[in-house]
Amino acid sequence: MRKVRYGGAISLDGYIAGPNGEADWIVMDPEIDFAAMFSQYDTLLIGRRTFTAMAAAGQGSMPGMDLYVFSTTLRPQDHPGVTIVSDRAGDVVRELRERPGKDIALFGGASLFRSLLDAGQVDTVEVSLIPVMLGSGISLMPPPYGPVALRLTAHKVLQATGTISLEYEIRKKP
Numbered sequence: 001m002r003k004v005r006y007g008g009a010i011s012l013d014g015y016i017a018g019p020n021g022e023a024d025w026i027v028m029d030p031e032i033d034f035a036a037m038f039s040q041y042d043t044l045l046i047g048r049r050t051f052t053a054m055a056a057a058g059q060g061s062m063p064g065m066d067l068y069v070f071s072t073t074l075r076p077q078d079h080p081g082v083t084i085v086s087d088r089a090g091d092v093v094r095e096l097r098e099r100p101g102k103d104i105a106l107f108g109g110a111s112l113f114r115s116l117l118d119a120g121q122v123d124t125v126e127v128s129l130i131p132v133m134l135g136s137g138i139s140l141m142p143p144p145y146g147p148v149a150l151r152l153t154a155h156k157v158l159q160a161t162g163t164i165s166l167e168y169e170i171r172k173k174p
Contacts, residue, residue, distance in 0.1 A: 002097045003123040004045070006106040006113050010127045015137035016110060021049065025132050029158040032128075032165075041065060042102040045093065045116075047109030048074055051082075068092070070112050090119025097121070110138055117148065122170055125150060129164040 009026045010016055017023055044062055046054070048071035054060055061067060061081055068083045076084040085092050093116055096104060106113060106122060116122050127140075141148075150168035157164050 002099070002101055003103045004093060004097065004106055004116065004121055005103055005124045005126055006122050007126040008107060008128070009130050010140055011130055011132050011134045011137070013133045013135065014139055014141075015134045016140050017138040018134055019136050021053070021138065025134060026130055027161045027163065029161045029163050031158045031160060040103055041105040043068065043096060043104040045070065045104060045106045045112065047071070047112040050107065050109050068096070089115055090121050093119070093121040110140055110142060114141065114145070117170070120172065124153070124170065125168045127166050129166060131162040
């Protein structure tokens, strides 16, 4: 079964975006090989806000990847080449995991991450800890939320920027 791997940047104080969705605090480290990273996936899961920001930046598609956008407001006919998922997110992801292929990337979006985590459909959390404190913003895990047990599987300090790459396996409840 394919893995669903959540990935993104996080500030030292736990935010994945600024108060208005800002991402200008995320530094691009020259040690990160994005081509190698994305070659591990053939499917990308993203929320509406992340997709809207990507599309506004001219990145509304990812060549070689199946793109699933989770939204109750976007219309499929307005976004050809993208699969819009408006309900049953956990079921859709469960079905994707059973198909043959590479791992599945879950990118951005605390709401989507949390709903898929609650559905038991996320296997790993892979974050780049950026050396900045935002003080407020969009939290990776907004309260209230119970603990989620993790096991560290990899880490790397990126010397140029002081970013720390962390990879955790989610410990499934028995």
